[in-house]
Amino acid sequence: MRLPKFDYHKPGNIQEACSILKGHNGNARVIAGGTDLLVAMKHRVKAPAHIISLKGIKGLDTINPSSSLSNKDSIPLSPPLSKGNSGEFSSGNDTLTIGSLVTLQSVADADIIKKRFPILSAAADSVASQQIRNMGTIGGNICLDTRCWYYNQSKEWRDARPPCFKTKGSVCYVIKGGNKCNALYASDTAPALIALNARVKICNSENTSKEIPIENFFTGVGEPVNILKQDEIMTQITIPNNSSGGAETRGAFNKLCFREGLEYPVINVAVLLELNKEKICKNAKIVIGAVTSSPVRAKNAEEKLKGKKIDEALIAEAGKTASKDISVIPYLWASPGYKRKMIEVCVGRGIRKALEKD
């Protein structure tokens, strides 16, 4: 399949990139690794007249452990670590900053991420294949488009019926009679990043930037997927060093797919637990992806665990609660009943895996 025609731009800095985006008013897109965008373009679900490469912009492909103070300006004060290197946090206030162009393989392999945020490393390592992890970026993974049986198809296939909400039409074939797109958001790193309290930095053409919790980055509907405006670009992801007075943090990333390799998740679950010396759960985060149009926190299930010593009965209860609280999108790749049951199972597996490390 050939790509549709477009003009190619390779700006040298973020502001220029944002200005080009603004100048083309919705008819331009940034390309990072291209593994999501180019497939969509080959299918003609997207056909921007302008493609803006981020590869000419320096500093977007490094992982920096830096003091939270230095985050106020965009230049990290500490010398950048080259990809995959190890590094240490110097104090409890420090953060880890990951440039949006760092590849998923570099995220998976970086010693500091393996050590401090193993659920992020595991999530990145679970994506697709070696080749796609070498190309796909963490920024692209977060800005990933939603997926649907009626959308991720060739033009010929889609031409057989009127366009749906996702392609500027006015129907949804998944939830009939609905008034929005219900496509699934299946990024593997996003649930892990939400569990880790990560923040994303967004720059615009006015040369201003903001940092927001990644949890607030998503709209909750299938189209538009995230809150990025036409002239905005995500430049970095910052993860706080979740050290909390004496408690021990443990996590697990769990991905359910129909086969082990090269597969989007049917469900993915990121679990993060804080246990004190007596093994009482002080804090819990359970984030579930791929079953709705954005990752969702199972807040009632989190509450069930807090303040208690976790045993099998409590795990079962948390799984049931999570499953009950999330209204899955039906019939996309699996039946609603299967998805509900497997949320229960996957949450249970995640909590057990997190506790396992004794």
Added chain:
Amino acid sequence: MKKIINLKVNGDIYELAIEPWRTLLEVLRENLGFTGTKKSCGLGTCGACTVIINGSPVLACLTLAFEVEGIDILTIEGISQKGSLHPIQESFIKHGAIQCGHCTPGMIMSAKGLLDKNPHPNKDEIKKALAGNFCRCTGYKKIVEAVEAVSEGK
């Protein structure tokens, strides 16, 4: 809207006038005649188009040629040296890891990416590294054995 770019393939530099929407795979096969890199799905799901860029296996069908200007690109044609096959190629022949041969260049480039990074992988690591390469003849067992043999120096 053609633009002149320089591509560095297997150590040689080629000056080409191409349009921005051409993929590296199209340019390798159609402009430069490197037809060893295969095309199948064009959508990232089969790995037939795997080439090594800056030491890492990537998919040529999802790479814009413009994006890899001046960067080291290695294709299956570039891994044999002075007329003798690369040890991974030898091993594929020896173990009968080739049926129709369509997936073979991609398999070998993925295997090379793995072995360059991790010279002694175990079976699971080999399977994981080859997970993005689809063999339509389904000869995976022999392919994994061929890669295992190279890592063991056999």
